[in-house]
Amino acid sequence: MAAQTIDSPQGRITRMGSIVRSLRRLGFEIPADVEAELKIIESQSTAAGDAATALRVARNNLDSVPAAKFDSALAEFDKAAVRAFAAQNGDAEIIRNVTATRLESAIVRHYGDWMEQITNAYNAVVDSHDLNKHGRNLPDFGGILRVLDLSSAHTAAIEAWKAAEPTLSSYWGMYVRLAELNGYERIGPQTVDSSGTNMWFACVLGEANWSQAQQAAVVMASIAAGSTASAEVRTLSPHVIPAIVGYDLNLTTPGNATQRRSQIQPGLPTVGYAPTHIGMSYQ
Numbered sequence: 001m002a003a004q005t006i007d008s009p010q011g012r013i014t015r016m017g018s019i020v021r022s023l024r025r026l027g028f029e030i031p032a033d034v035e036a037e038l039k040i041i042e043s044q045s046t047a048a049g050d051a052a053t054a055l056r057v058a059r060n061n062l063d064s065v066p067a068a069k070f071d072s073a074l075a076e077f078d079k080a081a082v083r084a085f086a087a088q089n090g091d092a093e094i095i096r097n098v099t100a101t102r103l104e105s106a107i108v109r110h111y112g113d114w115m116e117q118i119t120n121a122y123n124a125v126v127d128s129h130d131l132n133k134h135g136r137n138l139p140d141f142g143g144i145l146r147v148l149d150l151s152s153a154h155t156a157a158i159e160a161w162k163a164a165e166p167t168l169s170s171y172w173g174m175y176v177r178l179a180e181l182n183g184y185e186r187i188g189p190q191t192v193d194s195s196g197t198n199m200w201f202a203c204v205l206g207e208a209n210w211s212q213a214q215q216a217a218v219v220m221a222s223i224a225a226g227s228t229a230s231a232e233v234r235t236l237s238p239h240v241i242p243a244i245v246g247y248d249l250n251l252t253t254p255g256n257a258t259q260r261r262s263q264i265q266p267g268l269p270t271v272g273y274a275p276t277h278i279g280m281s282y283q
Helices: 009-024 032-044 047-064 067-088 091-109 109-127 130-133 152-181 192-207 210-225 228-234 241-245 256-263
Strands: none
Touching: 009 032, 009 091, 009 130, 009 152, 032 091, 047 067, 091 109, 091 152, 109 152, 130 152, 130 241, 152 210, 192 210, 192 241, 192 256, 210 228, 210 241
């Protein structure tokens, strides 16, 4: 059998199976056509072993069938031999490629529905923890945090964000994986030379204006670079980025983010557009 790589048929099956399991764990319904493709893959996973077993049975039958049935038993043996040979000599890999493509197509058909459900569930967590209100009370993560300087509002804000982060991150991880499957490069903070992409990402996270998107791009570049100034932010990244620069966290789909991005600077390209370099000083 061919070695498994990320892009091999078996690697693709493993990756997509993991996506479906993660969606199920998060409580999202798995459509019937996706379940049907998973069943095909499950049945084909034992095909080589089944073919070998059928060949052994057919071979044994040749020893024991009555003479009158020998010709039909021989025909069954020939069929079993052909199937076993094919299973051991590339047929299985061809079938894996076919089933991987079928499963991938089924998942992509439901991409829009799942992304909408994920963004709705994510934003519901934001609302239930009142994170946008608490976001305005977060302390300055770029400065030195002194416990005695923290107000009760600071403390309440930090606790609310810490409580929400695990659930937000679960939804966010699923969002990123589905977006990648649909052709987007991995979504997240990029280095300073990708400020245009970071500004688009700012629009994924909420309805930023031009200035806020620029500021968010600086924060993202700092996070991507692993700077000391961004150490505290990374724990809550990317969710907290809008709060840091002054707009509400309101996740949307990649397609809607492109529209948001074009609305704040009409006439310019969206993803990949690099505005004038705005520096790297994260405060």
